[in-house]
Amino acid sequence: MTWQIQIPFADRTESLVDVAAHARTLETDESRATVRQLVLDARLEGDRTAGDLLDRLAAMEPVERRQMLDIARVECGLEPTAEVDARERSTAATIGMAPGSGNPLLHSCSAAKCREIPRTEAGAWREVNVRRWWCEQHRHLAGEDDMRPVPLPWKLSPSGSLIPNDEADEASEAARVESRRAELAARDDESRAIAAEMADTERAMAERARRETPAGVPSP
Numbered sequence: 001m002t003w004q005i006q007i008p009f010a011d012r013t014e015s016l017v018d019v020a021a022h023a024r025t026l027e028t029d030e031s032r033a034t035v036r037q038l039v040l041d042a043r044l045e046g047d048r049t050a051g052d053l054l055d056r057l058a059a060m061e062p063v064e065r066r067q068m069l070d071i072a073r074v075e076c077g078l079e080p081t082a083e084v085d086a087r088e089r090s091t092a093a094t095i096g097m098a099p100g101s102g103n104p105l106l107h108s109c110s111a112a113k114c115r116e117i118p119r120t121e122a123g124a125w126r127e128v129n130v131r132r133w134w135c136e137q138h139r140h141l142a143g144e145d146d147m148r149p150v151p152l153p154w155k156l157s158p159s160g161s162l163i164p165n166d167e168a169d170e171a172s173e174a175a176r177v178e179s180r181r182a183e184l185a186a187r188d189d190e191s192r193a194i195a196a197e198m199a200d201t202e203r204a205m206a207e208r209a210r211r212e213t214p215a216g217v218p219s220p
């Protein structure tokens, strides 16, 4: 899985409160929650604008950025990235998915060192639903059930991501539409809550600066 830190901003001088508010435009609950947490963390680190945060990210080593993402994920109740990666690898192994392809229907020959793949007439990688696939030359090595179809625990969504294969029924589809509607309504409330949370953070920081500034020294 490729990880990215998405910082939605319109302009570098924009305040982090606005960046947190833009988070609502992101696709998934996970990315929205993560970005809001990153922004709160950034504010506590002293960043004020989108540009401050972007510059700090740009100056980091990849491993530091990953760490920053992990901290934010854990703070909002998500698993660290390494755990998600490890689980994806083991899911791939369990359902015999070609490693790295992300598609359980793309197989390569199961014989050691053989790199043959099922191909379409045009030579492209052909999707096959089997437990383990063996090329013509190695087919004699196949176990009894290898070339039989598997009930797939996952299916591909139209956009190509893997989704659980258990929600075909209409009832759950209707429930999903309804919860999506509720979610959109909730997001407005959420934006207000974030603005309030940022305001609290601002007040706490101003208060701390005031306490830590010796008398007679003008605070910045």
Ligand SMILES: [Zn+2]
Binding pocket: 109, 110, 111, 114, 115, 116, 134, 135, 136, 137, 138
């Ligand atoms: Zn082979």
